[in-house]
Amino acid sequence: MLRYRAEFDAEVTFTDGGDLSARRFQVDVPHPDVTEAEITERLIALLAPRPVDRARLSAVRVFGEPAVIPGPRRPPTRFVELSHVIRDGLTTYPGLPGPRISRYLSHAESRDRYAPGTEFSIDRITLVGNTGTYLDSPFHRYPDGTDLAGLPLDRLAELPAVVVRAAGGPRGVTAAALAEVDVAGRAVLLHTGGDRHWATKDYAVDAPYLTRDGAQDLVDRGAALVGIDAVNIDDITAQAHGERPAHSLLLAAGIPIVEHLTNLAALPPHGFRFTAVPPRIAGFGTFPVRAYATVPA
Known part of the structure; x- marks a missing residue:
């Protein structure tokens, strides 16, 4: 599909005084057979409300060019950072070595x-792999995952x-706390x-977690991914006896887990998008991610 334009030089005199000279001026025209008089009318319309006494065109050229059809406008958005900074020696999870950064x-x-x-x-x-804000794949829990x-x-x-707003509530986020949230196909x-x-030192003490x-409930209702802003998605106290039901259920269902998120208070309850992409490393279950949200501005 072509759009047509006329290019020309123009000498214009205004009724209220003054004049205008233009070189290689361009206006849109409806078809390739447009007359010079029609082009002059379009120029005069563009110059309104200045009253034109006389307009003289020269070197007139009409040409076609591919029309640019704009796609649907994407609403303006902003990014919200949801990852912690990784620094040399950082302790993410008690008992695991911190990263060593060198040259x-x-x-x-x-x-x-x-x-x-x-x-x-x-x-x-x-x-x-369990450093900073990271993502667990099924292989983290299951050898054949x-x-x-x-x-x-x-x-x-x-x-x-x-x-899901659970700050200030019980340590365990239960199915009842999730009941009013539409989770199907979403990052929760x-x-x-x-x-x-x-x-x-308090990060791992009586930390919040997702209950069995x-x-x-998230598996049954088809969550796409689950993230938490705590040390672990499971209860890691001695009372849990080493069981990891949240990891086991979610990863068995192929639902990735993101742990150690931050800044979730800056997000709306819904209406945004979440991204957390690790490198493509074969034979690896967990790795740090740059997690962020895309939020309507």
């Missing part, structure tokens, strides 16, 4: 490899999402307020 090649060491004034840093990090490389993007990126983010203790019946 394989520093800026200074690289200078003799490149042209004068050109330098790079090639960095190295040693860490366990899908690993990070096997997770489809449509289970990780731009998911419609909801927030449990806002417990546990992140206020991040990187302190809460996890089963």
Whole structure:
């Protein structure tokens, strides 16, 4: 489909005084056979409300070009950061080693490899997958489960999402607490307020978690992903005796888990999208993610 435009030079004199000269001026025209008089009328209409006494056109050229059909406008959005910063030596989960960040090649060491004034840093990090804000794939719990490389993007990126407000309530988020939330096909983010203790000795003490019946409810109703802003989605106190029902039920159903989220208080209860994508690493179950929400502005 073509749109047609007329290009011309113009000399215009106004009734109320003054004049205008234009070179290679362009206006839209309805068809390729438009007359010079019709082009002049369009120019005069564009100059309104200035009254035109005389308009003289020259070097007139009519041409076609592909029409640009605008697609549907996407409403303006903003991003909300939901991940913790990973720093050297950070303790994410009690008993697991913190990351070690170093340089394989520093800026200074690289200078003799490149042209004068050109330098790079090639960095190295040693860490366990359970560092910072991270995502669990089924392989984290089950030897034959899908690993990070096997997770489809449509289970990780731009998911419609909801927030379950559980901060200040009982430690365990139960099925009853989820009853009024539409979870089918959505990322369900449990806002417990546990992140206020991040990187302190209190982070793992009596931490919030998702109960067995809460996890089963999310499986039964088809949640796409489940996240929590606490040290673990399961109860890790001694009273739990090492059982991990939330991990077991969700990952058996192929539902990824994101732990150690933060800033969930900044999100609306629904109407936004959630993304948490790890690298495609084969034979790996858990890895840090940059989790964020896309929220209507």
